[in-house]
Amino acid sequence: MADDGNVINNYHIGGGRGGAGGEGRNGAGGVGGQGMGIDILHRAATLEAVHDSADSFMEPKCHPKTRTQMLKDLRKWALDPCPKTSILWLYGPAGAGKTAIMRTLATQLHDDTRLGGCFFFKRSHVTRSNARTLFTTIAYQLALNVESLRTPISEVVEKNPLIVGLSIRTQMQQLISEPCRAHEDRQSLVIVIDGLDECDGHAFQGEILRAILDPSSNHPICFRFIIASRPEAHIREMFDSPVHSGRYHSVNVKQSFDDVRKYLCDEFSRIHREHYTMAKIPLPWPTPDILQKLVENSSGHFIYASTIIKFIDDKSYRPTERLEMVQDPNSSGSESAFDTLDQLYRTILCSATRQSQLIPILCAIVYFELGVSEIDQFFGFTEGETRLLLRGLHSVLQLWSDDRREIHSHHASFVDFLKNPDRSGNFCVGTLNRRIGLAQSLLQFYASLFQRNEIRCLSRLIDFIVSLPPSNAVAELFPLIASVNPHYIFRPAYLSNVDLASITSWLKNNPSAPTDVIQLWEDYAFMFSIEWPTEGVSVQYIVSPSPELLRILVSLGFLRLYELPTTLDLTWTDLRATLCRLGPSFVGDEHTLPVHQQQTTSPWAARDVALQLIRKMVKNHNDTNGGANPSASRDAVWMYNAYSYIHNLKEAYTQFQHGLGINISSLVRLSPPCPVLYRELWSIPPSEIWSTWVSDKLIHHVSKWLKTFPDSTTDLITFWQQAAPDPKLCHISPYNPGWITESDWRDGVRSYNDMIVRLHLPNSLKIIT
Numbered sequence: 121m122a123d124d125g126n127v128i129n130n131y132h133i134g135g136g137r138g139g140a141g142g143e144g145r146n147g148a149g150g151v152g153g154q155g156m157g158i159d160i161l162h163r164a165a166t167l168e169a170v171h172d173s174a175d176s177f178m179e180p181k182c183h184p185k186t187r188t189q190m191l192k193d194l195r196k197w198a199l200d201p202c203p204k205t206s207i208l209w210l211y212g213p214a215g216a217g218k219t220a221i222m223r224t225l226a227t228q229l230h231d232d233t234r235l236g237g238c239f240f241f242k243r244s245h246v247t248r249s250n251a252r253t254l255f256t257t258i259a260y261q262l263a264l265n266v267e268s269l270r271t272p273i274s275e276v277v278e279k280n281p282l283i284v285g286l287s288i289r290t291q292m293q294q295l296i297s298e299p300c301r302a303h304e305d306r307q308s309l310v311i312v313i314d315g316l317d318e319c320d321g322h323a324f325q326g327e328i329l330r331a332i333l334d335p336s337s338n339h340p341i342c343f344r345f346i347i348a349s350r351p352e353a354h355i356r357e358m359f360d361s362p363v364h365s366g367r368y369h370s371v372n373v374k375q376s377f378d379d380v381r382k383y384l385c386d387e388f389s390r391i392h393r394e395h396y397t398m399a400k401i402p403l404p405w406p407t408p409d410i411l412q413k414l415v416e417n418s419s420g421h422f423i424y425a426s427t428i429i430k431f432i433d434d435k436s437y438r439p440t441e442r443l444e445m446v447q448d449p450n451s452s453g454s455e456s457a458f459d460t461l462d463q464l465y466r467t468i469l470c471s472a473t474r475q476s477q478l479i480p481i482l483c484a485i486v487y488f489e490l491g492v493s494e495i496d497q498f499f500g501f502t503e504g505e506t507r508l509l510l511r512g513l514h515s516v517l518q519l520w521s522d523d524r525r526e527i528h529s530h531h532a533s534f535v536d537f538l539k540n541p542d543r544s545g546n547f548c549v550g551t552l553n554r555r556i557g558l559a560q561s562l563l564q565f566y567a568s569l570f571q572r573n574e575i576r577c578l579s580r581l582i583d584f585i586v587s588l589p590p591s592n593a594v595a596e597l598f599p600l601i602a603s604v605n606p607h608y609i610f611r612p613a614y615l616s617n618v619d620l621a622s623i624t625s626w627l628k629n630n631p632s633a634p635t636d637v638i639q640l641w642e643d644y645a646f647m648f649s650i651e652w653p654t655e656g657v658s659v660q661y662i663v664s665p666s667p668e669l670l671r672i673l674v675s676l677g678f679l680r681l682y683e684l685p686t687t688l689d690l691t692w693t694d695l696r697a698t699l700c701r702l703g704p705s706f707v708g709d710e711h712t713l714p715v716h717q718q719q720t721t722s723p724w725a726a727r728d729v730a731l732q733l734i735r736k737m738v739k740n741h742n743d744t745n746g747g748a749n750p751s752a753s754r755d756a757v758w759m760y761n762a763y764s765y766i767h768n769l770k771e772a773y774t775q776f777q778h779g780l781g782i783n784i785s786s787l788v789r790l791s792p793p794c795p796v797l798y799r800e801l802w803s804i805p806p807s808e809i810w811s812t813w814v815s816d817k818l819i820h821h822v823s824k825w826l827k828t829f830p831d832s833t834t835d836l837i838t839f840w841q842q843a844a845p846d847p848k849l850c851h852i853s854p855y856n857p858g859w860i861t862e863s864d865w866r867d868g869v870r871s872y873n874d875m876i877v878r879l880h881l882p883n884s885l886k887i888i889t
């Protein structure tokens with residue numbers, strides 16, 4: 121195409137002034153007509169790295185009618201006379217199809233006579249992995265492709281032949297940018313660099329990026345750079361650096377299920393057409409459902425699709441049999457179907473550092489889909505350690521800037537690879553030992569003190585444990601299963617009845633499981649069913665509950681089971697011992713002689729708990745010097761650990777005391793008339809309750825309670841209602857109208873009464889309102 125004197129020559133070398141060039145590095149003759157400079161460049165260039173080099177027919181290219189929109193967009197950007205930025209980063213996971221896109225694009229740009237130069241890096245290749253020849257190769261192509269650039273580039277080299285061995289940045293400046301200024305007001309020239317991550321050494325990769333990205337580089341305005349790479353952490357960090365902000369545009373090579381389908385359909389048709397054993401196989405082959413499954417397995421990336429096509433297309437085998445092998449990853453010989461894929465994954469894993477630490481993390485990602493911060497916590501790492509360990513795996517794993525987001529694999533095939541010992545060998549995460557190791561790590565976490573976090577994996581951990589076949593090998597897990605902190609078991613939304621039933625039956629099916637561990641989890645299952653009713657679990661005998669049991673049951677009307685130990689100052693062992701007296705497996709005196717003992721009544725139990733909670737509130741107040749030193753309250757510390765939305769201990773203290781206040785209000789209302797309790801109410805420090813919204817509830821319920829006194833007088837009730845030091849704070853606020861307070865209280869009573877019925881306890885224990 122000739123529009124003026126600066127013809128873009130499209131690899132056509134015009135007749136030169138001089139004679140033939142000298143012999144090139146590969147034995148080829150130098151380019152005629154431009155003298156020594158071009159000849160020196162020719163010797164220094166890596167011709168194999170050019171898009172249509174001699175062996176480029178073996179390199180990836182886009183199958184016809186695939187990646188059409190992406191190619192169109194890239195080409196449009198490249199040819200745009202005034203794009204917002206002149207640098208574009210094309211990134212995507214390993215095997216997404218970046219090279220295929222870049223080669224196809226380079227060919228299109230070449231046909232448009234707008235390809236300045238290109239370099240296709242190739243990992244571990246003798247010459248194509250060498251960064252030192254990148255800019256000489258590009259300068260050489262610029263000189264050949266653009267006639268007007270030939271002389272200025274050649275002169276630079278003639279003047280200073282050493283340039284081909286100088287630093288990357290000097291080459292970029294002196295060999296490319298400066299001579300090309302003459303081209304300043306011409307059409308854009310595109311420089312394509314593929315596989316930056318495949319160039320030897322992170323340092324060189326960084327240097328190349330700096331040479332292109334740094335604001336000081338001041339490239340001719342006609343230049344467009346397209347750089348493709350995997351989203352490796354060190355490359356992403358360079359692009360993300362504030363110094364380079366606004367200097368480049370990035371494009372993600374996204375999954376494309378439609379393109380993969382198109383490719384597979386065409387390739388299967390070709391195989392069907394070309395393979396002589398296929399003549400009698402009816403079309404469509406493969407059937408649509410098999411094709412759909414294969415498309416799904418590809419995760420929308422080409423590497424899987426092209427790998428299986430290569431395998432099925434082997435002329436020495438029947439394609440139908442090979443397809444069956446691909447579909448059944450456990451069939452013998454199927455490993456070889458994924459050879460290319462596995463080689464890719466092995467290379468990535470081998471290049472990662474600290475592999476022995478990496479494998480348990482991969483195991484956790486594969487089986488639990490955790491986020492970075494969860495893995496840090498589960499494995500007891502210092503914050504940020506997981507991210508460091510996974511730095512080398514960005515091309516197979518999707519990591520997010522938000523540490524809480526689940527890490528996942530770019531390709532489903534990577535997970536299959538990691539699970540299959542025949543494919544991943546030492547990297548396999550699916551062996552029994554590795555799975556037991558993972559279960560141990562996670563159980564250790566759940567056996568530790570209740571920590572401040574929201575990691576809700578216990579249910580999945582139970583599923584994972586029960587998937588381990590009963591064997592002596594799992595015996596190591598039993599002590600840890602016995603030590604799971606009950607706070608996690610009873611914390612709402614952590615587990616369900618189904619989880620408890622499944623771990624219990626798994627333990628029972630394990631001949632080596634100790635009976636006390638089985639009993640413990642049966643008890644947990646029973647306790648759980650008291651709070652979260654399930655069919656089929658009930659007490660076997662009608663027992664008369666002890667005062668202690670009744671106190672717990674009354675409290676359960678208003679509190680969650682997992683709050684009881686802290687609120688009632690019980691240990692989990694106490695709670696279990698008391699509650700499980702109701703259980704079907706309890707063998708004790710109360711079962712043999714049920715009911716015939718002096719009954720404690722629910723109102724008195726409520727009174728006792730109310731007194732206990734008032735004293736607890738006062739104690740917390742005194743211990744913490746009125747809340748000034750909240751760390752002195754164990755309750756505040758517990759509250760802080762239990763709810764990650766609570767920001768600090770002070771807030772935790774206030775919330776805990778408010779919770780107590782609300783429970784005291786309800787329990788007082790349930791109590792019989794009792795002057796002792798009335799007096800105790802006055803011991804509550806005003807700052808704990810009167811200056812808060814809890815006072816609404818307290819005034820409401822205590823007023824109702826006072827009406828039940830035999831000698832109740834309006835005066836007493838009015839006196840109570842006006843008791844608060846600041847009456848303004850104690851009216852029933854619009855946000856907490858009386859009917860809400862009333863309906864909450866009735867719900868508590870109803871839930872308590874339902875529980876009495878469910879547990880087949882005597883009706884006399886119900887609360888009549």
Ligand SMILES: Nc1ncnc2c1ncn2[C@@H]1O[C@H](COP(=O)(O)OP(=O)(O)OP(=O)(O)O)[C@@H](O)[C@H]1O
Pocket residue numbers: 179180181182183186187212213214215216217218219220221315349350379383422423424426427515
């Ligand atoms: N559009 C496409 N049409 C047909 N085959 C494709 C296409 N894209 C990719 N492939 C095939 O998928 C495989 C992986 O593609 P490619 O090498 O381009 O991926 P990549 O993203 O550059 O991978 P890596 O990060 O490992 O360099 C190759 O065998 C390639 O031929």
